[in-house]
Amino acid sequence: MPSRREPPLGAARRLLPRMRAWREAFHREPELSYHEKATREKVTAALDELGIPYRTYSGFYGVLALLGEGRPGPVVALRADMDALPVTEATGLPYRSRVEGKMHACGHDVHMAALLGAGAILAERRRSLAGPVKLIFQPAEEDGREGGALPFLRRGCLRDPKVDHIVGQHVDPAVPAGVVGLKPGACMAAADTVRIVVHGHGGHASSPHQGPDAVLIAAEIVEGLQALVSRVRNPVDPVVVSVGSIHGGTRHNILPAEVTLEGTVRTFRPATRDLMERALHRRVRAIAESLGARASISYERGYPTLWNPPAETLRIEQGLIAALGQARVRELEFPILGAEDFARYLERVPGTFMRLGAATRGTLASLHSASFAPPEESLQVGAAALVAATDVLQRSRA
């Protein structure tokens, strides 16, 4: 029987064969957002094996497990996301995806396996846990709009017992494998989606004077939006506006009546988010109207800014340094403009979102790429970091 004082990294090393098996099973059978049925079955089978009680839901593939029910200390929730992406895998790994066109290209297989590993370690000490621990397996993080956190919150995942602290993590190709990155304050961006339809006239390309040309106006909009980044927002307050798709037209000599643009707007501060939304509407309309056309705009707000409360994050950082060693913990200089629906939990309870190192020999393919393959070391350090964070948050200050 392992000692309850076994250091988290040692315990995680001991559990590596099980975490590897869980991770490979998740990886072989990826499922897209809102379709994580088989993934849920794998999670619940592992929890059964570990003797950890949990609940499931109808019409929602989340799993909520609870350890140490009734223990007197603070309630800590640990969260992993479950969904994969519509990417055709090109890693050549022995456990590569067996589902054509779907892949765990964002490392959520690693997040789930590391959370099960942490659960296994905490279950071994369930009689001496300082407080209850909830394990949140959350679907649909990749959705970007509704996501999986909001539906889980509506189902009460932070209630009964009421969660006092929450910790999540994401593999990060910019952080070396074996290291955990922490970022107090703004850590990830708010991400909004914009869809613009330029309504022109349409007709023979040799007679462009007969009506507004939607193609030319769309091109001016793509360029014009960058003036919002360089001239509307404060230059020390990061903003990204990217147009990721343009569709219009059928052949070289026909001007289409409509061109559709889709893009993303990333910000950190709520006031900047409001400003960019207003300015985008104004600028797109002005560009279209200046050439006699009309543009319809739909602007949809996605995940909010992920804000790691600084005092809580620094407390976790100190706990990780004590448990894992200084060399495995790094305070990150910059936030990233990716988005995460873990932000929704942090709007309600304090906690932190850790960046789990995944770069080996200085490189790793980017998230969402067909060759993304975080190393096994991320499993071990990921599980150990979750346990160490739980330990420090339950070490009562009350």
Ligand SMILES: [Zn+2]
């Ligand atoms: Zn992703």
Ligand SMILES: [Zn+2]
């Ligand atoms: Zn992800």
